[in-house]
Amino acid sequence: MPGGRLSHQDRLDIAAGLADGFGYAEIARQLQRPTSTISREVNRNGGAGGYRADHAHYATASRARRRQPDASRTASTSRPSDPRAAYVERFAEMMVDGGLPRMASRVLALLYTSDSRTLTAADLVRELRVSPASISKAIGYLERVGMVHREPDPERRLQHYVIAEDVWLKAWEISARTNFNWAETAAEGVDLVGRDTPAGERLTQMAEFFQRLSEDMSGGAGFHDCLSVLAVLWKAERHLSPDELATALGWPVERVTDAVDYAVKAAASGAAGE
Known part of the structure; x- marks a missing residue:
């Protein structure tokens, strides 16, 4: 029951959820448990890549038996979670x-x-x-x-x-590349089944959506230069002059000023659209 100890079936459901690629929060919602319960259960028993329901159930029962002689200890002696x-x-x-x-x-x-x-x-x-x-x-x-x-x-x-x-720039690029791959795969499907078929219409909408999303995220050279400048400013945690930015990035000063102009124009465009 929710709130009680995990049953063997609960652990089988956790293992199935991990195998399907679900996160701890999604598995917790399915079992009506706190996310921390699922996280602690998995990490204590091999991690997401090594969790085995039968082994976890046996290990938990074994730990419980070993703790029985010390049951008289007060709750205040237990260590809080990290x-x-x-x-x-x-x-x-x-x-x-x-x-x-x-x-x-x-x-x-x-x-x-x-x-x-x-x-x-x-x-x-x-x-x-x-x-x-x-x-x-x-x-x-x-x-x-x-x-x-x-x-x-x-x-x-x-x-x-x-x-x-530039780890977060890399994460952004990965996301943009993923969206491009979705668009390319959908477009291949359109060629395969035909644009005028029901499946072709769905795939066309999908290809167009992810193509626009990929283009918006890629943004061209100006966008990437802008992100690089922002990354240096964030790391420096202080105002830097164009000359200092150029030195830190190994760029000509003109490239730095172009990136800053790009950011200013993008911000002005966003404000005008609100």
């Missing part, structure tokens, strides 16, 4: 909803919220409680899309993983 770890999971869930793979999202969220500038694979395995293979696969994806890069340890045979400075 709010930072819970925040990392919520942060990751947001990125999953935005289209990033789940484990890549968890790795990126942990890197972004860590006090340390870099984390090793061992750090990620320990903090996320998943297998080294899961971390390797997630890091491989993040490196391919340019959101994370690695730095060798000068003293030990270790690799340190670092978030790219």
Whole structure:
């Protein structure tokens, strides 16, 4: 029952939801449970990539038996849950909803919220409680899309993983590229079934929608330059002159001023449209 202990059937439903790619929040809604309950259950039993319902049910029962001799202890001796770890999971869930793979999202969220500038694979395995293979696969994806890069340890045979400075620009580009792929795939479907068929009409609408969305997000060179300037300003956390921006970006000053003009015109256009 909602609010009580998870049953074996609940755990089977959680495993099925993970296999279907559902997030913790969606699984929680289906089971009428708090999202934190689902997150804690999965992370305690192998993570999203290694969760097994039968193993989780057995392990939970085993832990309960081991705790029975200490049942006389007061509730005040129990350790509270880690709010930072819970925040990392919520942060990751947001990125999953935005289209990033789940484990890549968890790795990126942990890197972004860590006090340390870099984390090793061992750090990620320990903090996320998943297998080294899961971390390797997630890091491989993040490196391919340019959101994370690695730095060798000068003293030990270790690799340190670092978030790219333009990580959110990369995320935007991935989203724009995804929309373009949707448009291309829909257009191929139109050629296959014919524009005048019911399926062709639906696919045509889909292709046109995602094509417009991709074009709006891509925005051309001026748009990308504008984002790059904003990224430098955000990192600097202070006003920078055009010369300082040009030095930081390695651009001619004229390119910086063109990007700023683009931003001003875009803002004015948006204000006029309201």
